[in-house]
Amino acid sequence: MERAQVPETTIQRLPVYLRCLLQAQQERMPVINSVQMAEMCGSNAAQVRKDLSYLGELGTRGIGYDVEALIAHISRVLGITERRRAVVVGYGRLGGALRSYTGFPERGFEIVAVFDADPAKIGTDADGLVVRPMEELEDGIREVGAEIAILATPAPVSQQVADRLVSAGIRAILNLAPVRLHVPAGVAVRQVCLSTDLQILSFHLAQEQLT
Amino acid sequence: MERAQVPETTIQRLPVYLRCLLQAQQERMPVINSVQMAEMCGSNAAQVRKDLSYLGELGTRGIGYDVEALIAHISRVLGITERRRAVVVGYGRLGGALRSYTGFPERGFEIVAVFDADPAKIGTDADGLVVRPMEELEDGIREVGAEIAILATPAPVSQQVADRLVSAGIRAILNLAPVRLHVPAGVAVRQVCLSTDLQILSFHLAQEQLT
DNA sequence: ACATGTGAAGCTATTCACAGCC
DNA sequence: GGCTGTGAATAGCTTCACATGT
Numbered sequence: 316m317e318r319a320q321v322p323e324t325t326i327q328r329l330p331v332y333l334r335c336l337l338q339a340q341q342e343r344m345p346v347i348n349s350v351q352m353a354e355m356c357g358s359n360a361a362q363v364r365k366d367l368s369y370l371g372e373l374g375t376r377g378i379g380y381d382v383e384a385l386i387a388h389i390s391r392v393l394g395i396t397e398r399r400r401a402v403v404v405g406y407g408r409l410g411g412a413l414r415s416y417t418g419f420p421e422r423g424f425e426i427v428a429v430f431d432a433d434p435a436k437i438g439t440d441a442d443g444l445v446v447r448p449m450e451e452l453e454d455g456i457r458e459v460g461a462e463i464a465i466l467a468t469p470a471p472v473s474q475q476v477a478d479r480l481v482s483a484g485i486r487a488i489l490n491l492a493p494v495r496l497h498v499p500a501g502v503a504v505r506q507v508c509l510s511t512d513l514q515i516l517s518f519h520l521a522q523e524q525l526t
Numbered sequence: 527m528e529r530a531q532v533p534e535t536t537i538q539r540l541p542v543y544l545r546c547l548l549q550a551q552q553e554r555m556p557v558i559n560s561v562q563m564a565e566m567c568g569s570n571a572a573q574v575r576k577d578l579s580y581l582g583e584l585g586t587r588g589i590g591y592d593v594e595a596l597i598a599h600i601s602r603v604l605g606i607t608e609r610r611r612a613v614v615v616g617y618g619r620l621g622g623a624l625r626s627y628t629g630f631p632e633r634g635f636e637i638v639a640v641f642d643a644d645p646a647k648i649g650t651d652a653d654g655l656v657v658r659p660m661e662e663l664e665d666g667i668r669e670v671g672a673e674i675a676i677l678a679t680p681a682p683v684s685q686q687v688a689d690r691l692v693s694a695g696i697r698a699i700l701n702l703a704p705v706r707l708h709v710p711a712g713v714a715v716r717q718v719c720l721s722t723d724l725q726i727l728s729f730h731l732a733q734e735q736l737t
Numbered sequence: 738a739c740a741t742g743t744g745a746a747g748c749t750a751t752t753c754a755c756a757g758c759c
Numbered sequence: 760g761g762c763t764g765t766g767a768a769t770a771g772c773t774t775c776a777c778a779t780g781t
Contacts, residue, residue, distance in 0.1 A: 324749085324751095325750095326726060329729070330719070330721070330725040330726065331706075331722070333725070334704060348761090349763075356706060361751075361754095362750095362751065364764065364765090365752090365765080367764090368763085368764055372764070373763095374764080375759065375762085375763075376757070376758045376759050376762055376764080377760080377761050377762050377763075378761080378762070378763085379761095379762065392729065393725050393728050393729050394729055394731055394732025394733075394735070399728050408622060408626055409623040411619060411623070412618075412620040412622070412623040413720070416619075418704060419724070422724070423721075423725065424721070424724050463724065463728070465720075487731050489720065489723055489724060489727060493629060495542075495566075495568050497568075501734065503727050505723045505726060507718065508541070509624070509627070509629075509630075509700065509718065510541070510629050510634075511538075511541040512700055512716045512718060513633070513634070514541040514544070514604050514633065515538060515604075517604050517610050517635075517674070517698070518537050518540070518603065518605055519697075519698060520674070520698050521604065521605025522605075523712065524605070533772075535771085535772065535773095536772095559739090561740085571740095572773075572774055572776095573773065573774080575740090575743090576743080578741090578742090579741080579743070583741085585742080586740085586741075587740055587779070587780045587781055588740055588741080588780075589741085589781070590739095590740065590741080
């Protein structure tokens, strides 16, 4: 293992840096420095430098960071130099929105299959893909070579679907249902819960209101 | 200021505790202890106790925590004893999914208005609400007394819409567009970016793959 | 006996400040 | 002179371990 260990907090900021670098690239900036990056992504210069230094010595003293090179490097660290294949499981309103979200392809991801349990949806069009039945989940995942699953099923069934995803070889799950998933070690899960975010916002409103 | 200062990390876990307590309530558990809570929400007992202790002395030594009382207390801290009113801005596929998401009402939130810029959508039904034009944004927000905005507009216009939300008195924004919003102090923003989450998952896949 | 609440210890992350290099 | 990379200092979070109360 060459790369010592990039802290998890740093990893979580890499996508932000990448976004800001892509913007700089569009603005035809050949080089960017830590102060500019910090401004663009709402951080501070020392943090940016420290984070990037975990990935290697990527900058040039007195100059800054080469935008192209840094984009390439962060993309490599994030493992998105090739587009990664993902499946959407649960084609309700949220699953539908995710399937047709245009931001994924340009950020390194491709939706390659869609599954749902509802017989009325099976076989219908999902923005260019066909909605497949849950019975085909394991085979379908192997067929298309998907590595990531976006889980947009109803909360009560999410755990059992997750178990099947894992047994089909999925190692990364983005869970949109408000339940904690139990998965074996080696499987990465990220939880997105909009109600949770709203409740945190509500806390801040409540704080202000007790003036 | 009576309540010393609840750490931000603790606040972020309160919604998780609340979810787990509601589950305990449904299972007719009158009392729960820190070990059980930790198991249910994937934390550890010391963390649970420390977090809850920031809110006051809510447990009984030798017994544990009264489920009902703790639900009430956390709800109060999160400011969701009354349902908070939110507007959805941007009624595309994502905005549509959010508007009809049934999880909000039971977690303390109510969508009270929907706005969009597209003339073809204005006036149409949004699951029981009427899609209103962006021209009515400020007046509409004041009219319905909304405190929170869920921002699901295209990335390029999100900042200018956010500015208008703030000038209309909104103090909490849930931003679903992949751009950093600049807002004045006193306005809380939470950023949800699914591409970011996928990229973090991709990093973990990449780590494993370099075996 | 049992489980909370909490100082203290240990650990991780952020910020500072400057040496090192262009 | 300017900007990176980084050890040192600081701040913040988590875990431990036990005194405290039921």
